[in-house]
Amino acid sequence: MGLSDSSVATDAASVARNRLVLAVYTAAIFVSALLLFSVQPLFTKMVLPRLGGSPAVWSVAMVFFQSLLLGGYAYAHYLMQLKNRMLPVAIHLVLLVVALLTLPLSIAGGWGEPPTSGYALWLLGLFAVSIGLPFFALAANNPLLQAWFVRSGHPNGPDPYFLYASSNIGSFLALLSYPVLLEPMFTLRTQNLIWTGGYGLLIVLIAACGVLLLRSPVMAERDLQTEEADAPAPPWMLRARWIFLAAVPSGLLIAVTAHISTDVAAAPLLWVLPLSLYLLTWVLVFQSRPLLPHKWVLLMQPLAIAGVIALLAFGGEQNLLLTLGGHQLCFFVIAMACHGELARTRPAAKYLTGFYVALSFGGMVGGLFAGLIAPFTFSWIAEYPILLACAALCRPPGGNERLARWGWWYWPLLAALAVALIAPTYHPGKVLTWLETHRVWIIGAVGVLSALLALGLNANRWKIFATVAVALALIRAYPSDDGRVETVRSFFGVHKIVVTSNGQYHVLMHGTTIHGAEKYQNDDGTPVTGRPEPITYYHKDGGIGQAIAAIRERKGSPLRVAVIGLGSGTLACAAEPGETWKYFEIDQTMVDTAKDPKYFSFISKCDPDMKPVIGDARLTFAKEPAGIYDLIIVDAYSSDAIPIHLATEEAMEIYKERLAPQGAVAMHVSNRHLELSSVVVGIADANDLKSWVYNEDTNRDSEYIFSTTVVISARADADIGKLATSDQWALTEAEDDQRVWTDDYSNVLGAVWRRLKKGEE
Template sequence: MNSPDPSVVTDRPSASRNRLVLIVYTAAIFVSALLLFSVQPLFTKMVLPRLGGSPAVWSVAMVFFQSLLLAGYAYAHYLTLLRNRLLPVVIHLALLVVALLSLPLSIASGWGEPPTSGYAFWLLGLFAVSIGLPFFALAANNPLLQAWFFRSGHPSGPDPYFLYASSNIGSFLALLSYPVLLEPMYTLRTQNLIWTGGYGLLIVLIAACGVLLLRSPVMVIADIAAEDTDAPAPPWTLRARWVFLAAVPSGLLIAVTAHISTDVAAAPLLWVLPLSIYLLTWVLVFQSRPLLPHKWMLMAQPLAITGVIVLLAVGGEQNLLLTLGGHQLCFFVIAMACHGELARTRPAAKYLTGFYVALSFGGMVGGLFAGLIAPFAFSWVAEYPILLALAALCRPPGGAERFSRWSAWYWPFLAVLAVALIAPSWSDGRIMHWLDDNRVWMIGGVGLLSALLALGLNADRWKIFATVAVALVLIRAYPADDGRVETVRSFFGVHKIVVTAHGQYHVLMHGTTIHGAQKFQNDDGTPVTGRPEPITYYQKDGGIGQAITAVRERKGAPLRVAVIGLGSGTLACASQPGETWKFFEIDQTMVDTARDPKYFTYIRDCEPDLKPVIGDARLTFTKEPDGVYDLIIVDAYSSDAIPIHLATEEAMAIYKAKLSPQGAVVMHVSNRHLELASVIVGIAEANDLKSWVYSEDSNRDNEYIFATSVVVCAREEADVGKLASSDEWALTEADENQRVWTDDYSNVLGAVYRRLRDGEQ
C-alpha cells in the first residue's frame, strides 16, 4: 500500500471543532467592531475641552477613521499574501501588543491648544498621533480574521462574508450603547479603562483565532489552495465599481448628517442615527439569507431618491419629525441598494481582502469629499444633492428599455424641459412667480419622472441620473426660504442670512434655529435709524437684558463684561458708554458676518472697535486675568449640538475665577432639545455659587422676540441686585439625584429626557 501524500491527509475537522472555530472567530470580530466604533465617541468626547462641540468635529473624525480603515485593510491584504501561515499571526499579534502598550487612550502631548484656523487638519493630526496605532490594529481585524476563517477548514469558510454582518452588529451596538449606557453610567476615565480591558480581551481572542488557524488540517489547506487557483480574478472595471458603490453611501452618510444638523434641526445626537442606519445596511446585505431582498431595494431606490428631492423642496420646518424620519428612511433604502450591489458582486474568498480594500478606499473617497472637500468648496450643503444624483448611477446596468424606439428622443426632451423650468428663475416675470408658487409640485414632478423612468421604462441609469440632476438644480433655483438667502460656511457649520420680505429683518439662522436678527425697516417701510435695538433673545426686558440691567444697577458704575459667543453681534448694543465688553468667538466667519454692514450693523453702530478673541473659549478665556469681570455672559447653547465642555464643573470654576468679588455669570440655556438649567445649577453649586433661573414663554406679537431660559450664578444674593427679589427669577438648588457634569462625566441623553418630560407636563 502506498503511503498517503501529506497534502491529501483525510483528517477532517470535527463538528465540535467547527463550532469552536465559529464561536471564537465570531466573538473576535464582534468585540473588535465593538471597540472600533465605541472609541469614536469616546475619544471625540475627550477632545471636546480643546475644541467646541461642532458637528464638523464628527465629520472630520469620520474622515480620519475611514482613512485609517483603508490603511488597516491594505495591511491585512498584504499579510494574507504571505504563504507562511505562522508569520501573519505573529506579526499581527505583535502589532496588537505594541498598541496595547499605548493605552489607556489619551491626548498626545503637544496638542493641547488648536490653531486659529485649519481646524480640520489639526484634528486629523491629533487623532493620528493619539489613537492612530490602536485604531489601525483594530481596523485590520475584520478582513484579516475573515481571511483566516476562510483557511480554517470550517464548512462555511468558502463564503466568510457573513462574518461581516457580525462585525457591523458589533459596530451598531457600540454606537447605540454609548449615549444610552456608557455615557450616562460611567465617567470618561472609567469608560477608557473598560475600553482598554476590552482591547486586552480582544488580543486573547485573536490569539485563539491564530491557534485554530495553525491547527487546521493539512488536507483543508490543500483544498483551499486548489480552489484559490480556480477562482478568476475580478476585472479592474469591477474593482472600480466597488469603489464607486462604497463611496456614494459613505459620502451620503456625512452629507445627510450635515443636512439634518444644519438645514433641518441641529438636535443633539442626530449624527448617531444616520451612522446606525449605515451600519445596519451592511448587516442586512451580508446575511446568508437577506431579510430584505436586493431586488426590492433596487425597486425602492428611485422612489427613495424622489422622496429626498421632495423633502429638500419642501424644507425642514413644516414637520421636523416627519422630515428627519423621511431623510433617514430614504438614506436607508439608497444605502441598501448600493451595499446590496456590493454584496451581489463580491468575489471569491481568495480575493476577499482586496475586495475590502476597494470598499474602504471608496469609503475614504466619499468621506473626504463630503467631510473635507465640500465644506471648503461650497457655501451650502451641496454635497447632499450631488451624491444623491450619483446614487442613480449605482443602479446595475439595465436590460432592454421599454418603448426603446422613443428613448432616443428623451435627451432632447429633457434638455427642453430643463431650459423651460430653469430659465424663468433668472427673470422676475409671471411665469417665474407661478413656478415659484408651485415649486414643490414642479420639483416633485421632475423627481417622479426619474422614478417612472427606472420602474416603468427600465431606462438607462444615465437618463435617471440626468433627470435627478435637473430636479436638484430646480431646488437651488427655487429655494424654499422666504426672502433673499445667503449662506456662510465654515468648519463649524452652515449659517444662513435670511433677508425677509421688503428687507424688514435680517435673520441669522443655523438650521431652523435663529441665532440673531436685526430690524432694518419699520412696519411702515421707513428705515430704522439710530442705535439698533437688541431683539430675539436679547431684548432689554428679557432674561439676559434683565440680568445685565440688575448687575449694572447693583454696581452703579460702568461694567466690565465678557461674552462667550458673538452670533450676529446683538449684545454689542447692550453695552453703555464707558463700559468694557470683550467677546470670545470660535468661528472667524461669524465675526466677519457680524461686522459686515450688509448683514448686521450691531457692531458697527455700537462697538466699532470691537476685537473678538478667536478660539475655543474654554482655552482662550482661561488666559484672562482673574477677578476682573463684573459680568460673564455664556451664550453658546441656543438649540444646537451644544459645547458640553462649557457647561461642566471645571468650566464654571474658570468663570468664577475671572469674576470680580461681586460679579455674576449669566448662562443662556434656551434649547429645544435639552433641559440645561438644572445642569448649570448643579455645576454652580459645586463651585459654591447660588443660582437664579428665569424662564419666559413669550406671547408677544413681534415675531422676533423669543422665549428665553437664563440662569444667573453668583456668590451672594446681593451680587445679582433686584433679581434676587424678583418673582420672575427663582432661587434654585441643585437636584441631589442628578449627577454634576464634569469634564469626566456628562449625560446628554438625560438632558434630552428632561426636556421631553417637561414638555409633556
C-alpha cells in the same frame, strides 16, 4: 473500537472543532468591531472641548477613521499574501501587543491648543499620533480574521462573508450603547479603562483564532486553494465599481447628517441615527438569507431618491418628525441598494482581502469628499444633492429598455425642460412668479419622472441620473425660504442670513434655530435709523436684558463685561458709554458676518472698534486676568447642538475665578431639545455659587422677540441686585439625584429626557 465507531468519533470531533472555530472567530470579530466603533465616540468626545464641540469634529473624525480603516485593510491584504501561515499570526499579534502598550487612550502631548486655522488637518494629526496605532490594529481585524477563517478548514470557509454581519452587529451595538449606557453611567476615565480591558480580551481571542488556524489541517487549505485556482480575478472595471458603490453611501452618511443637523434640526445625538442605519445595511446585505431581497430594494431605490427630492423641495420646518424620518428612511434604502450591489458582486474568498480594500478605499473617498472637500468648496450642503444624483448611477446596468427606439428623444426633451424651468430665474416676471408659486409641484413632478423612468421604462441609469440632477438644480434655483437667503459656511457649520420677504428683518439662522435678528425697516417701510434695538433673546425685558440692567444698577458705575459667543453681535448695542465689553468667539466667519453692515449693523453702529478674541473660550478665556469682570455672559447655548465643555464644573470654576468680588455669571440656556437649567445650577453649586433661573413662558414670540431661559449665578444675593427679590427669577437648589457635569462626565441623553418630561407636564 470498530472502524465505524472510529469514524463516528472523528466526525464528532470534527463537528466540535468546527463549532469552536465558528464561536471563537465570531466572538473575536464581534469584540473587535465593538471596540472599533466605541473608540470613535469615546476619543472624539475627549477632543471636542478643543474645538468648541463643533459637529464638524465628528465629520473629520469619520474621515480619519475611514482613512485608517483603508490602511488596516491594505495591511491585512498584503499580510495574507505571505505563503507562511504562521508569519501573519505572529506579525499581527506583535502589532496588537505593541498597540496595547500605548493604552489607555489619551491626547498626545503637544496637542493641547489648536491653531487659529487649518482645524481639519490639525485634528487629523491629533487623531493619528494619539490613537493611530491601536485603531490601525483594530481596523485590520475584520478582513484578516475572515481570511484566516477561510483557511481554517471550516465548512463555511469558502464563503466567509456572513462574518461581516457579525462585525457590523458589533459596530451597531457599540454605537447605540454609547449614548444610552456608557455615557450616562461612566466617566470618560472609566470608559477608557473598560475599553483598554476589552482590548486585552481581544488579543486573547485573536491569539486563539491564530492557534486554531495553525492547528487546522494543511490539506484543508490546499483543497480550498485548488477549488479557487480557477476563480477568475475581478476585472479592474468591477473593482472601480466596488469603490464607487462604497463611496456614495459613505459620503451620503456624512451629507445627510450635515443636512438634518443644519437645515432641519441641530438636535443632539442626531448623528447616531444615520450611522446606525448605515451599519445596519451592512448587516442585512451580507446575511446568508437577506431579510429584504435585493430586487425589492432596487425597486424602492428610485422611489427613495424621488422622496428626498420631495423633502428638499418642501423644506424641513413643516413637520419635523416626518422630515427627519423621511430623510433617514430614504438614506437607508439608497444605502441598502448600494451595499446590496456590493454583496451581489462580491468575489470568491480568494480575493476577499482585496475586496475589502476596495470597500474601505471607496468609504474613504466618500468621506473625504463630504467631510473635508465639500465644506471648503460649497457655502451650503451641496454634497447632499450631488451624492443623491450619484446614487442613481449605483443601479446595475439596465437590461432591455422599454420604448428603446424612442429613447434618443429623451435627451433633447430633458435639456429643453431644464432651460424652460431655470431660464426664468434670470428674468424676473410673471413666469418666474408662477414658477415660484408652484415650485413644489414642479420639482416633485421632475422627481417622480426619474422614478417612472426606472420603474416604468427600465431606463438606463444615465437618464435617471440626468433627470435627478435637473430636479435638484431646480431646488437650488427655487429655494423654499421666504425671502432672500445667503449662506456662510465654515468648519463650525453653515449659517443662513435671511432677509424677510418685505425686507423688514435680517435674521441669522442655523438650521431652524434663530441666533439673532435686526430690524432694518419700520412698519411703514422707512429705514430704521440710529442705534439698533436688541431683539430676539436679548431684548431689554428678557432674561439677559434684565441681568445686565440689574448688575449695572447694583454696581452704580460702568460695567466690565465678558461675552462668550458673538452671534449677530446684538449685545454690542446693550453696552453703555464708558463700559468695557470683551467678546470671545470661536468662528472667524461669524465675526466677519456680524461686522458686515449689509448683514447686521449692531457692531458697526454700536462698537465699530470691536476686536473679538478668536478661539475656543475654554482656552482663550482661561488666559484672562482673575477677578476683573462684573458680568460674564455665556451665550453659546442658544443653538440646539451645544458645546458641553462650557457647562462643566471646571468651566464654571474658570468663570468664577475671573469674576470681580461681586460679579455674576449669566448663562443663556434656551433650547428646544435639552433641559440645561439644572445642569448650570449643579455646576454652580459645585463651585459654591447660588443660582437663580429665569424661565419666561409667554406667547411673546412675535416680531422676533423670544422667550428665553437664563441662569444667573453669584456668590451672594446682593451680587445680583434686584433680581434676588424678583418674582421672575427663582432661587433654585441643585438636584441631589442629578450628577454634576464635569470634563470627565456629561449626560446629554439625560438632558433630552428631562426636556421631554417637562414638555409633557
